[in-house]
Amino acid sequence: MSILTAEQLTITLDDRPLVQNMSLELDARDRVGLIGESGSGKSLTALALLGLLPEGMRVSGRITVDGRDLVGAPDRDWRRVRGNTVSMVFQEPLTALDPLMPIGRQIAGPLRLHQGLNRADAQTRAVEWVRRVGLPEADRLVRALPHEISGGQRQRVALAMALACRPRVLIADEPTTALDVTVQAQILALLDELIEETSVALLFISHDLPVVAKLAQRLIVMRDGRVEESGATDDVLRRPRSAYARHLVASAAQVTRLAVGTVQE
Ligand SMILES: Nc1ncnc2c1ncn2[C@@H]1O[C@H](COP(=O)(O)OP(=O)(O)OP(=O)(O)O)[C@@H](O)[C@H]1O
Numbered sequence: 001m002s003i004l005t006a007e008q009l010t011i012t013l014d015d016r017p018l019v020q021n022m023s024l025e026l027d028a029r030d031r032v033g034l035i036g037e038s039g040s041g042k043s044l045t046a047l048a049l050l051g052l053l054p055e056g057m058r059v060s061g062r063i064t065v066d067g068r069d070l071v072g073a074p075d076r077d078w079r080r081v082r083g084n085t086v087s088m089v090f091q092e093p094l095t096a097l098d099p100l101m102p103i104g105r106q107i108a109g110p111l112r113l114h115q116g117l118n119r120a121d122a123q124t125r126a127v128e129w130v131r132r133v134g135l136p137e138a139d140r141l142v143r144a145l146p147h148e149i150s151g152g153q154r155q156r157v158a159l160a161m162a163l164a165c166r167p168r169v170l171i172a173d174e175p176t177t178a179l180d181v182t183v184q185a186q187i188l189a190l191l192d193e194l195i196e197e198t199s200v201a202l203l204f205i206s207h208d209l210p211v212v213a214k215l216a217q218r219l220i221v222m223r224d225g226r227v228e229e230s231g232a233t234d235d236v237l238r239r240p241r242s243a244y245a246r247h248l249v250a251s252a253a254q255v256t257r258l259a260v261g262t263v264q265e
Pocket of ligand 1: 036039040041042043045
C-alpha cells in the first residue's frame, strides 16, 4: 500500500478550480518532483496533502495516508499525520520557526508531541539532529534564536525539525529558492543524504527543472492547475511529450549551456 496518495484531487475557491484532477502516489524511498511555472498549483497541492489549505478553499477527490482517506477529516486527524507521518519544509524557514523560541526547543517540540519523549531526551535528540544537519557547535547552537543564525542554517534547522520524528514522507516546497546558489547546492546535497539515510519518500516542489531533476526519479509537470505530463525523470527530460514540458526542458538546457559558456570563458 502506498504511504501517501492523491486521487482526482481538485481544489476550488468560489467555484473557481485552482487544481484539477491531480493524482500522485508516494511509496517508501520514492523521490517525486513536482514542477511547473508560478501559479500552476504546486503549493496548493502540497498544502492540501498536509490539510493546510487556506480557509474557504474546497477539496474534492481523495487524499490517503496509509490507506485512510483524509479529505473532510477533522483537524485532530490531520494533526496526528502532519509532522509525524508526513512532514514538510517550505521556502522560507522563518515561517516554520517561532522567532522567540530557541531552535533546540523547536526541534524537540514535535519529538515530545508525537513520540512522547521527555524534555531531557527530546533536547538530547535535538542536539544530535543539529549536529546531523551539519551545524557547528551544536550544544551552543540549540540555544540560539532563529534570527541569530543565517538563512542557510535556518533551512538546516527546518530540515532537522521536519525529519526528527522520522516521517515517512517529506514534502519540500521550494526549499532552496530563497538561498544563494552556493548555499542552495549545500542544502540540496544535505537533503539528498538525509533522504537516502532515513528512507523517507520525497515530494520535491520547484519551478527549477535542473534542481528537481537532480533529486527526483519521477516528475510531475503541472500547468494551470492540471497535470500536463508525468513519468520517469529521464524519460521526461529526453522525450518530453507535451509542448509545455518540451519548453521547460529546452529552457533548462539553454540555461545550462549559458552557465557552461560562462565557466569556459
Ligand atoms: N490564498 C489564495 N487565495 C486565492 N487564490 C490563491 C491562493 N493561493 C493560491 N491561489 C491561486 O491558486 C493558483 C495556484 O497557486 P499555487 O500557489 O499553488 O501555485 P504554485 O505553482 O505553487 O506557484 P509558485 O511557484 O508561485 O508558488 C494560482 O492561480 C494562485 O493565484
